[in-house]
Amino acid sequence: MHDVLLVGGGAVGLSIALELARRGKRVHVVERGVLGGESSWAGAGIVPPGRFDKQDSPLVQLGGLSAEMHVELAERLRRDTGIDNGYRVTGALYLAPNKEHRAHLEEEVAPFRAQNQICRTLDGAALNNIEPALAGALDDGRVAAGYHIPQEAQLRNPRHVRALVAACAKLGVTLTENAPVEEWIVAGDRVREVRTVQGSFAAEQFCLSTGAWSRQLGEQLGVRLAVKPIRGQIALLNPQSAVIRGIVYYGPRYFVGRDDGRVLVGSTLEDVGFDRRTTASVIRELLDFAVGLAPQLASADVEKTWAGLRPHSADGLPYLGRVPHLTNTFVAAGHYRWGLALSPATALTMTQLMLGEPTAVDMSVFRVGR
Ligand SMILES: Cc1cc2nc3c(=O)[nH]c(=O)nc-3n(C[C@H](O)[C@H](O)[C@H](O)COP(=O)(O)OP(=O)(O)OC[C@H]3O[C@@H](n4cnc5c(N)ncnc54)[C@H](O)[C@@H]3O)c2cc1C
Structure with a gap:
């Protein structure tokens, strides 16, 4: 039994998985195709400069915190996996x-x-x-x-996702590829498991991190995610x-x-x-x-x-938060042009939300169901 199951293994899902695994959680990433094979592979890898300042809007805070975190993340990935993600x-x-x-x-x-x-x-x-x-x-x-x-900085997307996958594997994250999630099995106010062609997978908590494909999976959960x-x-x-x-x-x-x-x-x-x-x-x-x-x-x-x-996403903000009518299910999707750049602080704040801790950034503007 896993503590957390992430549906979708792009940079966002993999980054959250890594952060949770570093906190000792048993994590499972279930990916439709190849891990990191979609937008997170295809992007240009630009990381705009920034610094964390509580005076800024939550989105700018997320960017500033991420910009600071990328430096340490690149060093840690290189040390732990031997892969240089090309952050320069x-x-x-x-x-x-x-x-x-x-x-x-x-x-x-x-x-x-x-x-x-x-x-x-x-x-x-x-x-x-x-x-x-x-x-x-x-x-x-x-x-x-x-x-x-x-x-302003840049990283090499294919190397970055490869490093995230290797770092997750090293911390014991279960990585399942070629397993599109087709159905959520809900019991009362909790998702119990997800159904895939490779069987059903249960967990204590779930997170939807399926990038551009999030709208359809959100609908199945009964939540509107205006992502295209x-x-x-x-x-x-x-x-x-x-x-x-x-x-x-x-x-x-x-x-x-x-x-x-x-x-x-x-x-x-x-x-x-x-x-x-x-x-x-x-x-x-x-x-x-x-x-x-x-x-x-x-x-x-x-x-x-x-x-x-x-x-x-329709209003330019990612969806980061819990599905209102479900106690154990979260969403992290809709980062549009800046998902690679924003992924470190997304992973940190989503981990804090899922563990019931105070978040580094006020997440109310990103709430699911807005
Ligand atoms: C041309 C281009 C340039 C870009 N340049 C930059 C840039 O310079 N800097 C930057 O920060 N960002 C950039 N981006 C944006 C960035 O790539 C995205 O915001 C980011 O990759 C989103 O990450 P994600 O993990 O949410 O989505 P994805 O990487 O798309 O991952 C979602 C995953 O969910 C999986 N999935 C979907 N449905 C299911 C299902 N039913 N079951 C299981 N898994 C499923 C998919 O297969 C996919 O692997 C660019 C994007 C493009 C296309």
Whole structure:
């Protein structure tokens, strides 16, 4: 018998499982497909800078606490599993493609300014120094204005989820793959077990962490979770040398330069249901953007393209809390564009909720059934 059963083994479910297991709980993760194989694998791995401040909104607190926790988490995962999740503070450039985008650029950096994060106005010399591939872009019209946020970080998603899985396994978490949960067996005000093709699994407590797929499973539990999939497509380029060094936002598009020279080019926000295909028109658009902004990428190999489904929630906040009419069942879903970044503090606060402890962040705005 397990203490807690998590339905869905993405970064959110695995992070909660790891935190609970560190507290000595017997944990079971039941995953429909491959652990960490959906949105958590597909994302870009950007971790915006932040610090924990009780004066901020609960969502900003969750981000600030997570930003602080990522540093220790990466070290711990490396020590405990031997896997480097690729967490690096590489900094980010926020660039306006044209004058019309300037106001939007100010909105993008406002949260960093509010938190007293370093936010430097870019001039030609700084741009040349930080991203030599973009030298001259402020003069030749490719870029109208920009800021440098030196504390922004990134991690490598496939490595991060692999490290989470290994860390969970090391602490004795039961990991069941290829077992879609099809039904909740409820008795009174408690879920007793979940039914899957591999049999039924019981536990004392349950947590729904099924990302973009949470709405349907919530309905079966009698709770409304306004979560839907929003597709994002990505192209991975290998220029065989370091062309892009850090993160570069350019209007709705971005580069993430990895430390092995690869460059991730993203992304899109597409409301197309549960369709994880990549499409020729979008990939062409991403490649046009990449080569237009950094012409040196024209000869790069296109190593891979993929798409993932972000769990978008209607009001922009994740659902984090207990299902009101069930005493032993919780939800952690709907992190949309920032589930990797927010996963450490999500895991901490969900663990605190499930263990009946005071939470580091006021969770009332995230409540289930709102
Ligand atoms: C292109 C793209 C770029 C992104 N970039 C970033 C970024 O830079 N930074 C950032 O922080 N975030 C980013 N994100 C968002 C981030 O990836 C997500 O918010 C995060 O992965 C959500 O994690 P999750 O565990 O909730 O969902 P998922 O990783 O989707 O995991 C949910 C799991 O539940 C499983 N499941 C579903 N139904 C069932 C069932 N019936 N039974 C059992 N299991 C089930 C699924 O198979 C899946 O493995 C990006 C996403 C995309 C697509």
